Amino acid sequence: MNPKVMNKLSYGIFVVTAKDGDKDNGCIINTGIQVTTEPNQIAFALNKNNYTHDMIVKTKELNLSILSEKATMATIQNFGFQSGRTADKFVEFPFERSANGITYVAKECNGYISAKVTQTIDLGTHTLFIATVTDGDVLDDSPSATYAYYHAHIKQTSKPEAKKGWICTVCGYIYEGETLPPDFICPICGHPASDFEPLK
Ligand SMILES: Cc1cc2nc3c(=O)[nH]c(=O)nc-3n(C[C@H](O)[C@H](O)[C@H](O)COP(=O)(O)O)c2cc1C
Known part of the structure; x- marks a missing residue:
């Protein structure tokens, strides 16, 4: 099998939000x-x-904010490169709250969907959530960002302040350092060192 065929699948890119207390x-x-x-x-x-x-397993409610082509790397980093276990991702980030009380990301998104989880399927490393849509709204007419658009236009490929570094070609995580350890595993998406390339 040619594993690169998996990169031909097309996806959007979203912020999924939850509220627990x-x-x-x-x-x-x-x-x-x-x-x-x-x-x-x-x-x-x-x-x-x-x-x-863990929050959605517990509360069974969420919002899905649909990132548009206006999305910036700062937003991806805020929600995608740190965990809410140790960071408050909304402390400096502008947000709105929908009727279900959960935050959604209005900035850089063209819409949001509110939903309630009805089923979960255990996929090993991941859980697949099936949820019924309860509400939602269009925020503006900007085109939705696809995962390919993220890789081509939003993802950081250079980091001027870092002398040497490596970027995960799957999610965009940056490892700072001269040499990438051969057994390195991306802390964001779990892909191995072979999926990293040197920063330009
Ligand atoms: C481009 C991109 C796509 C991602 N896609 C997913 C995904 O589909 N599912 C997932 O669980 N994590 C995905 N992640 C990783 C999470 O956003 C990341 O681990 C986040 O820090 C988790 O935060 P939390 O612990 O506050 O939930 C993605 C990250 C990036 C940058």
Whole structure:
């Protein structure tokens, strides 16, 4: 099999948010799709290590904010390169709250969907969530960012302040250092050292 065929699949890029008591959190995902229209259901996969995963397993409610081509690397880094276990991702980040009380990302997004989880499927490293759409709105007319658009136009490929570094070609995580350890595993997406390339 040619593993590169998997890169031909097309995805969007989203911020999935949850609220557990007073704690707001969210993370970047590329695994969001509408799976049925009647009833209106979405599906998304979350890594079991992610705090957002545990919050949604517990509360069964979420918002899916749809990132547009206006999205910046700062937003990807805020939601995708740190965990809500140790960071408050909303402390300096502008947000709105939908009718379900959960935050959504209005800045750099063209819409959001509110949903309630009805089923989960254990996929080993990840859980696949099936959720019924309860609400949602269009925020503006900017085109949705695809995962390919993220890789071509948003993902950071150079880091001027870093002398040497390596970038994960799958998610964009940057390892700073002269030499990438051969057994290095990306802390964000779990891909191995062979999926990294030197920063330009
Ligand atoms: C471009 C990109 C795509 C990602 N896609 C997913 C995904 O589909 N599922 C997932 O669980 N994590 C995905 N991640 C990783 C999470 O966003 C990341 O681990 C985050 O820090 C988890 O935060 P949390 O612990 O607060 O939930 C992605 C990250 C990036 C940068």
